[in-house]
Amino acid sequence: MRHVYIFIFTLVTYPFIGQADMADNPNQIEIYNSSTGKVESVDRVIESEAEWRKILTPEQYHIMREKGTERAFGKSCAIPRSGKGIYQCVGCGIDLFAYGTKFESGTGWPSFFEPVSELNVKLKEDRSFFMHRTEVLCARCGAHLGHVFDDGPLPTGKRYCINTVALKLKEVEK
Secondary structure, eight states: OHHHHHHHHHHHHGGGTTHHHHSOOTTEEEEEETTTTEEEEEEOOOOOHHHHHHHSOHHHHHHHHHOOOOOTTSSOOOOOTTSOEEEEETTTOOEEEEGGGEEOOSSSSOEESOOSOTTSEEEEEEOGGGOOEEEEEETTTOOEEEEEESOOOTTTOOEEEEOGGGEEEEEOOO
C-alpha cells in the first residue's frame, strides 16, 4: 500500500518538480531580443549610484537616474545609414525601439509609436510637476527613458517621447 501512495504522490507532484528553478527569479527578467526574434531571460542590471556615475555621462546620469529631461530640439537622434536599426538602452544595451517605428512628432524629442516589445519597457504613473503622465522605464536597468502619450499615429495611437541621450543606435544590415 505504501508503494501506491508513493506512486500517486509522484504522479501528482511530477509536473511541479523543477519548477522552483523556473520560478520568477527577482534578478532575472524576460526581454525580447530583436536580433534573434526570441524572448530571453537576462539578468537585471543593478548598479550602485556610484557605478552609474562611472558608466553614464553626467547628462545621461541626470536624465536616466534622476528622471531629468533634456532640452527639446537640443539633440538629434542617430539615423541608421542602412535605413534599419534598433535603438538600445545606453545603460544596459537591451533593445527598445526599432527605427521603423520612429516618427516626427514636432515635440523636439525622438518619438516612436511602439517599443520592440512590451517586455522591454515598463510603464509607471508619473504625477510629478502637477501633471499626470506615464513614465517609460527600461525594464532591465530601470532607467528613466521618457514618457508615453495617447496622441501618436496609427497603428497604436501612442507617442513614446524618449530622451535622445538614453538611446544608442545599433545598425541592422538590410
